[in-house]
Amino acid sequence: MSxxxxxxxxxxxxxxxxxxxxxxxxxxxxxxxxxxxxxxxxALADLIDPSDPHDPIARQFVPDARELHMEPGESHDPIGDDxxxxxxxxxxxxxxxxxxxLVNACAVYCRFCFRREMVGPGRxxxxxxxxxxxxxxxxxxxxIWEVILTGGDPLVLSARRLKExxxxxxxxxxxxxxxxxxxxxxxxxxxxTAALVRALRTSKATFVVLHANHPRELTAxxxxxxxxxxDAGIPMLAQSVLLRGVNDDAETLGALLRALVESRIKPYxxxxxxxxxxxxxxxxxxxxxxxxxxALHGRTSGLCQPTYVVDIPGGHGxxxxxxxxxxxxGAVIEDYCGRLHAYAAMASAxxxxxxxxxx
Ligand code: SF4
Numbered sequence: 001m002s003x004x005x006x007x008x009x010x011x012x013x014x015x016x017x018x019x020x021x022x023x024x025x026x027x028x029x030x031x032x033x034x035x036x037x038x039x040x041x042x043a044l045a046d047l048i049d050p051s052d053p054h055d056p057i058a059r060q061f062v063p064d065a066r067e068l069h070m071e072p073g074e075s076h077d078p079i080g081d082d083x084x085x086x087x088x089x090x091x092x093x094x095x096x097x098x099x100x101x102l103v104n105a106c107a108v109y110c111r112f113c114f115r116r117e118m119v120g121p122g123r124x125x126x127x128x129x130x131x132x133x134x135x136x137x138x139x140x141x142x143x144i145w146e147v148i149l150t151g152g153d154p155l156v157l158s159a160r161r162l163k164e165x166x167x168x169x170x171x172x173x174x175x176x177x178x179x180x181x182x183x184x185x186x187x188x189x190x191x192x193t194a195a196l197v198r199a200l201r202t203s204k205a206t207f208v209v210l211h212a213n214h215p216r217e218l219t220a221x222x223x224x225x226x227x228x229x230x231d232a233g234i235p236m237l238a239q240s241v242l243l244r245g246v247n248d249d250a251e252t253l254g255a256l257l258r259a260l261v262e263s264r265i266k267p268y269x270x271x272x273x274x275x276x277x278x279x280x281x282x283x284x285x286x287x288x289x290x291x292x293x294x295a296l297h298g299r300t301s302g303l304c305q306p307t308y309v310v311d312i313p314g315g316h317g318x319x320x321x322x323x324x325x326x327x328x329x330g331a332v333i334e335d336y337c338g339r340l341h342a343y344a345a346m347a348s349a350x351x352x353x354x355x356x357x358x359x
Contacts, residue, residue, distance in 0.1 A: 067277075101126070211239055248288060299336065
């Protein structure tokens with residue numbers, strides 16, 4: 001067991017000893033921990049202010065008794081992975097790309113995780129024969145242009161294991177892009193060694209997508225860790241989950257998005273929180289999310305703007321959910337200050353001119 005793994009807080013009693021939960025909350029939290037995995041690494045524990053009952057880092061990782069209540073509409077497989085899994089480890093939801101789930105463990109366990117029923121310590125990963133079968137599936141489907149390593153968190157694997165998988169993927173001619181989804185640079189930056197960065201370098205375009213939700217997660221150490229990937233020629237993107245009490249105000253979300261871009265990490269998706277069981281207290285409404293995107297539009301550089309998306313329950317994929325600035329008939333468009341402008345008349349005049357000058 002590594003030093004990081006040893007110091008990771010994995011039980012409500014350990015959280016109480018670290019003063020992250022009150023001892024009188026232990027009983028319900030033990031029930032939560034029996035159902036959903038708990039892990040808070042030293043890097044994240046250090047970011048929590050135990051005196052703040054609303055601490056946004058604690059809210060993401062410290063278990064809460066409300067997780068025991070499943071709301072109508074919540075689902076054990078909220079994004080429908082199972083419906084699109086032709087072989088173990090593969091999710092083939094869209095024609096040109098697949099998820100390859102190498103491992104079911106993570107460095108930390110997020111309380112809002114959309115795969116919370118599938119991830120946890122000791123849940124293992126793809127056995128060698130299953131990995132062979134998953135790679136054979138990719139090889140036998142020439143329409144697969146991109147492979148996304150996810151999990152769990154693929155960067156909990158050793159550099160040697162990652163190198164083996166990435167090398168085998170890169171050898172498949174029709175796979176042009178490899179993407180790695182991870183929370184490790186934030187949760188356990190020590191894991192990002194020179195060997196691990198080298199393991200991800202291949203002849204194919206490789207992107208690392210960081211999961212980060214609050215600006216405090218981007219410490220100097222985390223930024224330096226991400227710079228290792230970027231300086232090695234591995235561009236980084238970010239995905240964030242919109243969470244009540246964590247980043248659901250324009251100031252915090254704007255600070256997160258700016259901090260990412262300052263770290264040369266392009267915000268990619270802002271996910272509306274999925275209908276994972278026991279997570280209602282962390283979800284916003286879509287209207288609140290759209291209002292936040294409006295608040296950021298025009299006041300935050302375009303580089304900082306992610307696409308706000310929801311995963312359609314049942315496995316139907318992601319769709320952007322706005323907001324929309326053009327009226328349904330295309331006649332009126334709204335600017336970033338909320339002022340309305342006639343658009344259709346100007347656009348059709350310009351189109352006519354284009355036709356005349358091209359003829
Ligand atoms: S790191 Fe990702 S897969 Fe792991 S618990 Fe968090 S959201 Fe779930």
